[in-house]
Amino acid sequence: MTWPWLVAAFALFMLFISGADALDRYAESRYGYRPLALPNLTFMLIPHGIALAAIAGLADATQIELPMLVPWLTGALGLAAAAFMLWTIRRRTIGWIAMVSTLAMIVAAPVLLLSMLFRTLAEAPPGDGG
Numbered sequence: 401m402t403w404p405w406l407v408a409a410f411a412l413f414m415l416f417i418s419g420a421d422a423l424d425r426y427a428e429s430r431y432g433y434r435p436l437a438l439p440n441l442t443f444m445l446i447p448h449g450i451a452l453a454a455i456a457g458l459a460d461a462t463q464i465e466l467p468m469l470v471p472w473l474t475g476a477l478g479l480a481a482a483a484f485m486l487w488t489i490r491r492r493t494i495g496w497i498a499m500v501s502t503l504a505m506i507v508a509a510p511v512l513l514l515s516m517l518f519r520t521l522a523e524a525p526p527g528d529g530g
Contacts, residue, residue, distance in 0.1 A: 450478035
């Protein structure tokens with residue numbers, strides 16, 4: 401009974417990765433800019449990590465005995481980083497590409513980072529390394 405769920409989850413995961421790759425290639429061909437480039441994905445690890453910390457309860461000030469202002473500041477930092485990325489991509493492409501790529505990076509920055517890194521390595525020209 402578990403196998404169909406695993407196959408469905410893997411298919412959904414691959415659909416997400418393929419969609420992100422297609423969006424990235426479309427933006428590059430149309431606007432000459434890759435919104436899911438490695439520097440953007442690396443930068444988006446900041447709000448992604450803050451969001452994961454908040455979900456996991458790590459940003460709770462009562463657990464680490466910090467002032468109550470700390471969770472609000474970390475949340476503001478995460479929102480500012482996401483807004484900056486949205487603004488940066490919107491300047492170079494159009495609104496829907498900026499929104500979709502920023503949301504995808506917020507949700508799955510580490511996964512997309514590895515996926516795009518492997519894609520970049522796969523597209524590298526062959527050589528002897530020297």
